[in-house]
Amino acid sequence: MPTNDNQKSRNGNKKSRNIAIGAGVAVAAVLLGLASYTATKPDDSTGTVKEEAAGAAPSTEQQAGVYPELEKLARRDADDPLAQGRADAPVVMVEYADFKCGFCGKFARDTEPGLVKKYVEDGTLRIEWRNFPIFGEDSERAARGAWAAGEQGRFWQFHEAAYADGSKEKGFGEDRLKELAKDAGVKDVGRFVKDADSAAARAAVKKDQEEAYGLGATSTPSFLVNGRPISGAQPDEVFDQAIEAAAKSAKGRSKAADK
Template sequence: MPKNNNKKKNIAIGAGVALAALLLGAASYSATKPDEPSSVTAKEESPADVSADPQAGVYPELAKLARRDAKDPLAQGRADAPVVLIEYADFKCGYCGKFARDTEPDLVKKYVEDGTLRIEWRNFPIFGADSESAARGAWAAGQQGRFWQFHAAAYADGSKEKGFGGDRLKELAKEAGVKDVGRFSDDAGSAEAKAAVKKDQEEAYGLGATSTPSFLVNGRPISGAQPDEVFDQAIEQAAKAAKPSGAGDK
């Protein structure tokens, strides 16, 4: 009997997540579709085409997706930080690169370093075999504590145009300071890497995400490489909401 109750509870939670995530799916950012240079070029001029109102709803079901694993090599920031930003991204995605280069470093300086924010990465390869290879390579770099260095190398200007084949992944691993490149290659081709990437990918699809980058800030969906102020406002509002009742400002 308890098993049936648990099953019903899980189904209810899953349905709640799916319904809440309609906002994320509806606001899905589609300017990064591959092999369409004309449409991508046109939208490059306005990377915030999709509105991501920081006043939009916050969904408790989505907030529960934060893993808060202190040993997670694909995360940075305190495991008990009041705000968790989950990023679903693809290394072949131009706007993911824009976020990584232009916005994320400032978020780290302003919020991660003072303990307010934790950033959790989710591999969400949607642009084919190269995307999948890069995702597994990133995971493999993480096994040697060099995920964020690999992330920076893979998102450097002009990097994605070189592809993410086996030799290129080794180059990125060396650039990222991965000590054992042989182990890196083995890890990237392992069943564990495939399973880890699939887990992240299925989580994103389960949310209704169809493009990258997509984010959750304490359960608040944000789609696309939005302006810095969108993230600042969402993070600051989430931090304020997370304060214990009656707590004063810093």
């Protein structure tokens, strides 16, 4: 049966959209992947993964380094327990991180609380967490534990406990995860243990991990702020500038749409 003009048009539009997203991912791979390669390449003698405090910082210009097609990676699911902030916030920061990463912990303790107070609480920013375990099985267990805590509405409390000073040095074995769950106020620890070892937990972590690798993000933490890639635990002002530029741009688009 011949394809009609409308169907051809829809297929063409879909193809164009896929090409655009692919181009954006390729750009992000350059910005995140190449900038972070030296942070994560195996040590010649030990085969271990290295960390780095900061990778690629974005330009301070409002539109420089922004790839609108990458904004589509924001899920904006109001029921997502691994997110905080309004689902319709003008700015979404997607965070790819590992609970074994020391610089992720530094960001979580020193920078993120300020961003929450300054931008999440006033409705400007939404933070969407993506589990990106890159430091082996301990990282994988922690990621699944975080997801399981989220199933009982305690992800961010688990996040805080797991990133507390000295926490990662204790490891993330099964007993340690149960301790963290209790510290986070998870009510049903038995359910938590089952959820953390479930196929659903593994699938959720794998989905986030593959999304990050698809962007070329080979180190943690890595971020997208309304389509602007940021690599590494940058100074507070870098995030402030990126969020404020994204909010200004979103406001401009909203005004243009209303005309």
